[in-house]
Amino acid sequence: MIFKTTRFGDIDVSEDEIITFPNSLLGFDGCYRFTLLPNPGGGPVQWMQSLEQDNLAFILCDPQSVVADYQLNVKIEELNIIQVQDLSEAVVKVIMRVPPEPHRPTVNLMGPLFINFSKQLGMQYVVNNSKWSCRYEVGS
Amino acid sequence: MLTRGKQDSIVLGDQITITVLDIKGDKVRIGIEAPRNMTILRKEIYDEVTKENLDAANQNVNNLDDLNNLFGPPK
Numbered sequence A: 001m002i003f004k005t006t007r008f009g010d011i012d013v014s015e016d017e018i019i020t021f022p023n024s025l026l027g028f029d030g031c032y033r034f035t036l037l038p039n040p041g042g043g044p045v046q047w048m049q050s051l052e053q054d055n056l057a058f059i060l061c062d063p064q065s066v067v068a069d070y071q072l073n074v075k076i077e078e079l080n081i082i083q084v085q086d087l088s089e090a091v092v093k094v095i096m097r098v099p100p101e102p103h104r105p106t107v108n109l110m111g112p113l114f115i116n117f118s119k120q121l122g123m124q125y126v127v128n129n130s131k132w133s134c135r136y137e138v139g140s
Numbered sequence B: 001m002l003t004r005g006k007q008d009s010i011v012l013g014d015q016i017t018i019t020v021l022d023i024k025g026d027k028v029r030i031g032i033e034a035p036r037n038m039t040i041l042r043k044e045i046y047d048e049v050t051k052e053n054l055d056a057a058n059q060n061v062n063n064l065d066d067l068n069n070l071f072g073p074p075k
Helices: A076-082 B043-057 B065-071
Strands: A002-005 A009-012 A018-020 A033-036 A045-050 A057-061 A091-097 A113-116 A121-124 B009-012 B016-024 B027-033
Touching: A018 A121, A045 B065, A057 B043, A076 A113, A076 A121, A091 B043
Parallel strands: none
Antiparallel strands: A002 A009, A018 A033, A033 A045, A045 A057, A057 A091, A091 A113, A113 A121, B009 B016, B016 B027
């Protein structure tokens, strides 16, 4: 299927490349369907494009590339929405914000995304304690 | 708005019960019964993540090359 995007023009997305966020993302009620675009440079970042709003896209990052000890105490029932049988089935990504120079990019460790690729489901999890910042500087 | 005293409760729909467990000075201890998969958060945290999502969505990044360089060559 072809979807229009402002950053990437028309993109062709197959059914199995669509990730549905049944509870959308905080602040983005009504945006449920996204696709992850591959990063040709092979780095730990990639775009996640909305399939409902052509100008909406987030940069996702693998948290282990930024923070070595990113451990969360998540109970599996908190991830019901993405239907994982085991915590190891969930892939964690964090949303990156890129402020203008000279500031460094930051990642949101307080609201990570959990994705179950085999069921094509995603959710934004919010960490309840104050240990993790929502603006953690890359390179800290 | 409802006024509740210690040990009083409020029921929302048929799955959520909020109870005032204790009141000490200006702090209220609140008990919440809700389905296991329902997210319960302090509002300030909810607002912080919402704002951060909005900021992250409204940014002018055209390509990922600069970001790739931050992380060095692929491992």
